[in-house]
Each structure stands twice: as C-alpha cells, then as structure tokens.
Amino acid sequence: MPSQQGLGVAVIGTGKMGADHVRRLHEVISGARVVAVADIEAERAKTLAATIDGCTAYTDPVAAMAAGEVDAVLIASPGDAHEAALIEAIGRDLPVLCEKPMTPDTASSLRVLDAEQRLGHRRVQVGFMRRYDAEYVKLKGLLHSGELGAALMLHQRHRNLAMPPGFTDEMLITSSVSHEVDATRWLLDQEIAAVTVLKPTASSLAPAGMNDPQFVLLETSSGALADVEIFGHCGYGYQVQAEAVCERGVVRIGDEQGPRVSTEGRWGGRVPPDYVERFEDAYDREVQAWVDATRRGEVTGPSAWDGYAAAAVCEAGLASQRDGGRVEVELVERPEFYG
Structure with a gap:
C-alpha cells in the first residue's frame, strides 16, 4: 500500500514521454512521487533521477520495479518493450499505467490479457489520454445522452x-491512428469490424519513400463509419479534430482555441507544435485519475482489453496498408473478466 508520502511510482522509459510524465508526477500530480526511473540509456536516467530527491536510476526495469518503495509502475518505453514490463508488473501485482500501444501486436496483447486474468484482478490501464481531454469528454457525453440521435x-x-x-x-497506423481507433471505439461504444487504408499522392514534405498522408476508413460492428486523415508532415503544427454526424445534428471538436488576434490586415491564432502541449491537460487528468484510483485500490481507465482491441484493428490496418483493400478485424471473444 502507498506510504503516507504518497504512491511510489517507478517510471520505465525516460525519453520524451517518460521525462514528461516524471515532471508531471513530481510537479503537477498530488498523491504520488517518483521513486525510481529506468532506461537502457544510463546517463539519461541518472540525469533525470538527479532532479528528484529520493529517486534512483536503473538500466533494468525489473530492478526498478523491485525497489522497496515502488507501489505502481508507469511504462513509457518503446512499444516493443511493453510486454516484458507489463508481465513483470502483473507478476508483482503492481498497478501499471502503460502508454499506448499496450503491445505491438495481438499475440503479445493476448499474453498480457492471459497474465492479468490469471492474477485474478485488473492491474493494467492503457494510456489512451484522449478519453481524459475535456472536449472529447463533452463529445462522449453528448453522444451518450442520445440528444442528437444515433451517430452515423x-x-x-x-x-x-x-x-x-x-x-x-x-507507425502512421500503430503510433498515430491507434489514438483514433480507441477514440472511435470509446465514443461510439462499438467494436471496429473492418479497416481500409487508402494512399493519396504523397506530400513533397514527406521523407522519400513514405506515403504521407493516408486515409483510413473504419467500419464498426453496428454499421457506423469512421474515417481518419493521418498527415504526418503537414508543416504547420499539431492538429486533432473530430466531427460526429448524427441523426439529428452534428458536433465538432478540436477547432483552434486561445487568443484570436487581428492585426496588420490579418487575423489568426497559434497551432501547438506537438501532442505534449496539445494534450497536456488530458495527460494531467489521466495520470491524476490513475493515481487516485490506484490509491483506492481500483483500476478505472482503459483496460488491457482496450489495448488488445486497438492492436487488432491496427494489425488489420497494416494488412490493408500493405496489400490494399478492406481487411476484417479478428477479435477473440471478449472475456467476462473485461465485461
């Protein structure tokens, strides 16, 4: 159980996202403290640990989880390292918040599901932070209310x-569109049944050999359609938008916020440069909710099933991206454990 000093967290991975979570836990979140960090780049881990009293740096995630004051784990390492860290955390019965993707493919995701079910209770929350963004939460509430009728x-x-x-x-699919995959499942309360990936003419700003942008069509189990424009090199900033077309109305989120300035014959505002800034508040809400739930002995956020379902959709997306055409999503029957 957490000490009176708060939930002791080991952060696995100290790159851009991991370092930002360390800052968040240390400076923003209440009820938690970073007691260990782990990264294969020893100097990077040591440098980060040195900014926090009582934090120890490791190169081995297992050693970090084994540290005496660790009550929970936040995984922000590259996706191909997630399975081993998750299995270790589950084996130690440690609550864990794992950045997406939970794992890179369905086979490894199913092994995580199996380990958690054998443990007998949920321990894994997957980091789909858009579920904590204020605009997405409002959109979810409006769709759930039925005020606009069914989402089409x-x-x-x-x-x-x-x-x-x-x-x-x-990675356009597994690292980027995976967010829209989860958002679609969550907003519409439906599984995704099929994926089609289309490739328009590549932008001249994209690296040689990269097909960017791409257009992804998602078909849900109840017949709704969701499309995703993924544009990795738009050249002007980071922008995420969603528009739900319903029977009795349309609702859109993600339009630019903040000051709108008119000066010298023009008007405009600022587009954030990346996801860390655009979703800063969502990350704060996500990690605070995880800490609060963990201190209560609960797991309340996106589950390992959500991580597996996203992996299955992305796997179908990769097949369509590679071979063309519509690819059906193959899901195992959802265990009652995740009901």
Whole structure:
C-alpha cells in the first residue's frame, strides 16, 4: 500500500514521454512521487533521477520495479518493450499505467490479457489520454445522452508538424491512428469490424519513400463509419479534430482555441507544435485519475482489453496498408473478466 508520502511510482522509459510524465508526477500530480526511473540509456536516467530527491536510476526495469518503495509502475518505453514490463508488473501485482500501444501486436496483447486474468484482478490501464481531454469528454457525453440521435459517421483528422527521423508508414497506423481507433471505439461504444487504408499522392514534405498522408476508413460492428486523415508532415503544427454526424445534428471538436488576434490586415491564432502541449491537460487528468484510483485500490481507465482491441484493428490496418483493400478485424471473444 502507498506510504503516507504518497504512491511510489517507478517510471520505465525516460525519453520524451517518460521525462514528461516524471515532471508531471513530481510537479503537477498530488498523491504520488517518483521513486525510481529506468532506461537502457544510463546517463539519461541518472540525469533525470538527479532532479528528484529520493529517486534512483536503473538500466533494468525489473530492478526498478523491485525497489522497496515502488507501489505502481508507469511504462513509457518503446512499444516493443511493453510486454516484458507489463508481465513483470502483473507478476508483482503492481498497478501499471502503460502508454499506448499496450503491445505491438495481438499475440503479445493476448499474453498480457492471459497474465492479468490469471492474477485474478485488473492491474493494467492503457494510456489512451484522449478519453481524459475535456472536449472529447463533452463529445462522449453528448453522444451518450442520445440528444442528437444515433451517430452515423465520425470524421477525424490527425495532423503533425513533422514526424521524427525513422518514422515509417507502419507507425502512421500503430503510433498515430491507434489514438483514433480507441477514440472511435470509446465514443461510439462499438467494436471496429473492418479497416481500409487508402494512399493519396504523397506530400513533397514527406521523407522519400513514405506515403504521407493516408486515409483510413473504419467500419464498426453496428454499421457506423469512421474515417481518419493521418498527415504526418503537414508543416504547420499539431492538429486533432473530430466531427460526429448524427441523426439529428452534428458536433465538432478540436477547432483552434486561445487568443484570436487581428492585426496588420490579418487575423489568426497559434497551432501547438506537438501532442505534449496539445494534450497536456488530458495527460494531467489521466495520470491524476490513475493515481487516485490506484490509491483506492481500483483500476478505472482503459483496460488491457482496450489495448488488445486497438492492436487488432491496427494489425488489420497494416494488412490493408500493405496489400490494399478492406481487411476484417479478428477479435477473440471478449472475456467476462473485461465485461
């Protein structure tokens, strides 16, 4: 159980996202403290740990989880390292918040589901932070209320200023569109049944060999359609929008917020440069909710099933991206454990 000093958290991975979560836990979140960080880059972990009293740096995630004051784990390492860290945390009965993707594919996701079910209670929350964004929460509430009737279509746009070096076509689906996959499932309360990926003419701003932008069509189990424009190198900033077309109305979120300035014959505002800034409040709400629930002995956020379902949809998306055409999503029967 957490000490009177708060929930002791081990953060696995100290890159951009992990370092931001360390800052968040140390400076923003109440009821928690960072007691351990782990990264294969030892100096990066040591440098980050040195900014927090009582925090120890490790290169081995297992050693970090084994530290005496660790009550919970936040995983922000690359996706292909998530399975091992999750299985270790579940084996130690430690609550864990895992950044998406939970794991890179369905086979590894099913192994996580199996480990959690054998434990007998939920321990895993997956980091789909849009569920905590104020605009997405309002959209979810409006759709759930039935005021606008059934949702028939969901249009989504996901634009980045530019992608980091080494970013691939496949990562446009697994690292970017995975957010829209979860948002679609959550907003519409439906599983995704099929995926089609289309590739328009590539932007001249995209790296050689990358098909960017792409257009993804998602068909849900109840017949609604959701589309996603993923544009990794739009060149002007980070922009996420969603528009739900319902029987009795349309609702849209993600339009630019903040000051709108008119000066010198023009008007406009500012587009944030990346997801860390755009969803800062959502990340804060997500991690605070996770800490609060963990201190109560509960797991309340997106489950390991949600992580598996997203992986299955992305797997179908990769097949469509590679071979073309419509690809059906293959899901195992949902266990009552995740009912």
